[in-house]
Amino acid sequence: QSALTQPASVSGSPGQSLTISCTGTSSDIGGYDYVSWYQQHPGKAPKLMIYNVSNRPSGVSNRFSGSKSGNTASLTISGLQAEDEADYYCNSYTRSNTWVFGGGTKLTV
Amino acid sequence: EVQVVESGGGVVQPGGSLRLSCAASGFTFKSNAMSWVRQAPGKGLEWVSFFPGSGYDPNYADSVKGRFTISRDNSKNTLYLQMNNLRAEDTAVYYCAKHYSGNWCFDYWGQGTLVTVSS
Numbered sequence: 001q002s003a004l005t006q007p008a009s010v011s012g013s014p015g016q017s018l019t020i021s022c023t024g025t026s027s028d029i030g031g032y033d034y035v036s037w038y039q040q041h042p043g044k045a046p047k048l049m050i051y052n053v054s055n056r057p058s059g060v061s062n063r064f065s066g067s068k069s070g071n072t073a074s075l076t077i078s079g080l081q082a083e084d085e086a087d088y089y090c091n092s093y094t095r096s097n098t099w100v101f102g103g104g105t106k107l108t109v
Numbered sequence: 110e111v112q113v114v115e116s117g118g119g120v121v122q123p124g125g126s127l128r129l130s131c132a133a134s135g136f137t138f139k140s141n142a143m144s145w146v147r148q149a150p151g152k153g154l155e156w157v158s159f160f161p162g163s164g165y166d167p168n169y170a171d172s173v174k175g176r177f178t179i180s181r182d183n184s185k186n187t188l189y190l191q192m193n194n195l196r197a198e199d200t201a202v203y204y205c206a207k208h209y210s211g212n213w214c215f216d217y218w219g220q221g222t223l224v225t226v227s228s
Contacts, residue, residue: 098159099156101156
């Protein structure tokens with residue numbers, strides 16, 4: 001199972017909005033609405049930010065939103081804040097009853 | 110409060126074995142799916158293995174299939190990962206992750222336990 005494709009890095013200024021893409025195949029992202037996104041600060045465990053493409057768990061800021069079109073999912077962060085600086089990983093359930101992560105995107109604010 | 114706490118990591122020689130444990134609390138463990146996810150130093154996340162909340166139909170990443178075995182003891186609220194024939198490329202922080210009930214994602218993660226495979 002190949003990893004999902006994410007940009008290695010993105011950057012933005014405080015207050016701006018930006019989008020991180022995540023591209024897979026019809027066997028994962030394109031086949032299921034089971035895309036999730038995780039935020040990971042250095043030395044910390046990942047934190048669930050978005051699940052089932054566009055749902056936010058309780059406690060996650062509404063500045064984070066998710067979407068999907070075909071085999072590509074996207075995470076949008078609006079009103080960038082310094083605390084958003086972290087690594088972001090997408091994840092999808094797959095046809096093989098496994099899970100696959102993206103390679104990760106380092107966000108610099 | 111939901112908690113998952115990993116233990117059992119350490120240094121092991123190539124070809125050796127190690128068993129990781131994940132102690133869970135704060136939720137109904139026996140009915141909740143669980144997974145192991147690992148992260149090599151400076152690298153991204155890699156899903157390793159899954160155990161469903163009911164029944165017995167575990168699954169594994171191709172990279173560990175035939176070498177790793179996932180199991181659980183619901184009486185002890187504990188998940189395990191038996192790792193055999195370890196290779197240098199298995200060196201990573203191993204995270205235990207609780208599946209979000211009814212959803213195919215991971216909502217609670219432990220702090221991880223480091224496994225180093227080196228001679």
